[in-house]
Amino acid sequence: MGSKSKALPKGISAAEFDKAVREMRAIVGDEHVLVDEEKLAPYRKIMMPVPDAQHELSASVMPDGVEQIQRIMKVANKYRVPVYPISTGKNLGYGSAAPVQRGQIVMDLRRMNRILEVDPELCTALVEPGVTYQQLYDYLQEHKLPLWFSCPAPSAIAGPVGNMVDRGVGYTPYGEHFMFSCGMEVVLADGQVLRTGMGAMENSNTWQVFKWGYGPTLDGIFTQSNFGVVTKMGMWLMPAPPDFRPFCIQYPNETDITKIVEALRPLRIAMVIPNAVVIAHTLWEAPCTPVKRADYYTGPGAIPDEAVKKIQAEHNIGAWNVYAGLYGTKETNDANWKIIEAVAAGTGGKIITQEASKGSKALEYRFDLMKGKPNLGEFGLYNWRGGGGSIWFAPVSQAKGSETLKQMQMAKTILAKYGFDYVGEFIVGWRDMHHVIDLLYDRSKPEEMEKAYACYDELLHTFAKEGYGMYRANTAFAEKVAATYGPVKRDVEKRLKKALDPNNIIAPGRCGISL
Amino acid sequence: MGVLAFATAAGSAAAGQWRDGAELYQKVCGHCHEANVGPVLKGRGLPPEYIQRVVRMGNRAMPAFRPTEIDDATLADVARRISSGAALARE
Numbered sequence: 001m002g003s004k005s006k007a008l009p010k011g012i013s014a015a016e017f018d019k020a021v022r023e024m025r026a027i028v029g030d031e032h033v034l035v036d037e038e039k040l041a042p043y044r045k046i047m048m049p050v051p052d053a054q055h056e057l058s059a060s061v062m063p064d065g066v067e068q069i070q071r072i073m074k075v076a077n078k079y080r081v082p083v084y085p086i087s088t089g090k091n092l093g094y095g096s097a098a099p100v101q102r103g104q105i106v107m108d109l110r111r112m113n114r115i116l117e118v119d120p121e122l123c124t125a126l127v128e129p130g131v132t133y134q135q136l137y138d139y140l141q142e143h144k145l146p147l148w149f150s151c152p153a154p155s156a157i158a159g160p161v162g163n164m165v166d167r168g169v170g171y172t173p174y175g176e177h178f179m180f181s182c183g184m185e186v187v188l189a190d191g192q193v194l195r196t197g198m199g200a201m202e203n204s205n206t207w208q209v210f211k212w213g214y215g216p217t218l219d220g221i222f223t224q225s226n227f228g229v230v231t232k233m234g235m236w237l238m239p240a241p242p243d244f245r246p247f248c249i250q251y252p253n254e255t256d257i258t259k260i261v262e263a264l265r266p267l268r269i270a271m272v273i274p275n276a277v278v279i280a281h282t283l284w285e286a287p288c289t290p291v292k293r294a295d296y297y298t299g300p301g302a303i304p305d306e307a308v309k310k311i312q313a314e315h316n317i318g319a320w321n322v323y324a325g326l327y328g329t330k331e332t333n334d335a336n337w338k339i340i341e342a343v344a345a346g347t348g349g350k351i352i353t354q355e356a357s358k359g360s361k362a363l364e365y366r367f368d369l370m371k372g373k374p375n376l377g378e379f380g381l382y383n384w385r386g387g388g389g390s391i392w393f394a395p396v397s398q399a400k401g402s403e404t405l406k407q408m409q410m411a412k413t414i415l416a417k418y419g420f421d422y423v424g425e426f427i428v429g430w431r432d433m434h435h436v437i438d439l440l441y442d443r444s445k446p447e448e449m450e451k452a453y454a455c456y457d458e459l460l461h462t463f464a465k466e467g468y469g470m471y472r473a474n475t476a477f478a479e480k481v482a483a484t485y486g487p488v489k490r491d492v493e494k495r496l497k498k499a500l501d502p503n504n505i506i507a508p509g510r511c512g513i514s515l
Numbered sequence: 516m517g518v519l520a521f522a523t524a525a526g527s528a529a530a531g532q533w534r535d536g537a538e539l540y541q542k543v544c545g546h547c548h549e550a551n552v553g554p555v556l557k558g559r560g561l562p563p564e565y566i567q568r569v570v571r572m573g574n575r576a577m578p579a580f581r582p583t584e585i586d587d588a589t590l591a592d593v594a595r596r597i598s599s600g601a602a603l604a605r606e
């Protein structure tokens with residue numbers, strides 16, 4: 001019995017698999033199920049340092065509608081075939097559109113791309129998983145609605161539902177995306193449809209305005225998990241401010257991170273600076289400016305500090321580059337601007353305003369992201385080392401100067417040991433920082449792939465020893481990252497999984513959760 | 516009466532979200548290939564088949580695009596336009 005699928009789910013015979021696929025075809029239509037190896041190519045493309053085969057999918061099913069998903073759940077349960085839901089499927093550097101384990105069927109929700117509702121008075125939206133940020137942006141423009149959202153850097157091709165369920169971040173005052181979501185619809189493994197918060201009430205009109213509902217708030221368990229398939233999400237939009245003043249403050253030394261964080265934290269907590277501030281290292285800015293690495297260093301291993309200094313001087317890039325904005329009226333921004341100027345002067349930083357930013361692609365895309373204008377400027381990062389290899393190493397730090405310096409130095413040392421550059425930034429929440437490092441390597445070279453894997457592994461375990469955990473992780477390291485959080489949390493997750501998905505059919509292994 | 520509910524706002528036909536290849540180029544490809552991030556594609560006489568293949572397979576850091584994101588017809592149209600130097604700006 002030759003199934004056409006190259007990578008059957010573990011423990012499933014070709015015959016059983018083919019029966020499951022046939023039943024799924026009957027639900028969504030023949031053309032919306034792919035099994036051919038060639039047709040599945042776009043799902044197979046990953047940037048992680050593990051062989052493609054490890055994340056090979058068996059098939060893709062592309063439903064359009066909640067009812068189709070409910071029926072797919074029934075089939076998946078009947079045949080015990082695992083299904084891996086994706087929304088816009090652009091989780092690049094975290095696993096892309098490939099499943100967490102070999103053999104899973106990807107359930108691609110990109111066809112469900114309706115903007116269901118926008119309320120311009122309450123500033124809320126309700127969207128389906130296939131909606132992209134670009135699409136939402138165009139929609140708001142077309143309807144002349146002065147509303148902004150926060151988006152991640154790959155915004156033109158990624159979308160709010162996928163980003164939010166992986167607890168991604170953006171750069172406006174609404175940059176902590178899960179915090180600014182409000183209400184979800186979820187198809188559970190048994191086919192039931194749950195609406196969280198106020199949405200549970202049949203006739204409620206407060207689903208998108210009050211997050212908590214009555215009793216336990218369940219939304220969180222559907223993020224970074226595999227307890228359900230999210231089919232709708234509410235999100236809060238921000239009224240476009242009458243005056244928006246983005247700026248960058250550049251600092252000359254790597255060790256300046258200490259005083260930068262100490263100076264900014266109070267402004268961020270008090271919301272003088274309301275947005276998710278970014279503190280980006282030279283080597284994040286350089287590729288996006290753009291600067292070519294080969295013009296400064298062609299030797300083996302990590303780029304030396306002297307070369308980095310030279311880049312800073314020749315391209316007007318700081319050792320650290322702080323991106324933030326003022327969002328208010330002209331009067332309030334004038335007043336707060338004085339505070340920004342005083343802080344910059346007091347800490348030895350150089351302010352670059354919007355007017356002075358011309359000519360740098362890095363400044364341009366950053367300033368756009370701070371108002372939620374989609375672009376792909378950050379993909380310049382991949383021209384740095386070439387070869388399309390990338391994983392994000394993303395530990396959480398306290399927003400304290402000494403902590404950020406310690407993390408930066410730890411990371412830089414370990415990266416250099418394996419020959420990789422420190423391409424990092426800190427994204428400031430209120431009290432935490434997401435310390436995001438792009439581990440860039442050449443994926444066309446097997447030995448670099450091995451080194452990148454070993455490097456992430458060492459970073460992960462060294463950081464964990466110091467009590468630093470990941471904010472999010474790629475699928476290849478899901479199990480190892482989950483293990484750093486200890487056994488009790490994992491046991492609770494397993495019990496939830498058993499209760500909600502006893503046949504283990506939704507994305508088993510995602511974030512280390514499986515039966 | 517504040518709520519604008521547009522059940523079909525996003526263009527209900529699933530794959531038919533793009534008007535044509537020109538719109539796709541502007542909304543997706545151009546973000547890199549007109550912005551000094553990815554290589555310039557226009558005016559190089561790249562064969563349409565090659566363009567279509569790279570879009571589906573990805574290439575190094577170039578992400579791969581699934582048929583749910585870019586349908587075959589729009590992909591063929593954008594590849595033809597890039598290859599032949601036909602109008603890529605929105606008419």
Ligand SMILES: Cc1cc2nc3c(=O)[nH]c(=O)nc-3n(C[C@H](O)[C@H](O)[C@H](O)COP(=O)(O)OP(=O)(O)OC[C@H]3O[C@@H](n4cnc5c(N)ncnc54)[C@H](O)[C@@H]3O)c2cc1C
Nearest residue numbers: 087088089090091092152153158159162163168169229230
């Ligand atoms: C250059 C570059 C810069 C980046 N910058 C940022 C950034 O600023 N901020 C940031 O957050 N990320 C960033 N990323 C990472 C990533 O590309 C984004 O987070 C992106 O938004 C995630 O992809 P997506 O939105 O298409 O989600 P998807 O890929 O659709 O979803 C992500 C994961 O969530 C789960 N999932 C998705 N949909 C569902 C569902 N409906 N039900 C249940 N589970 C689901 C799946 O496990 C899926 O793999 C960056 C990547 C690159 C390459």
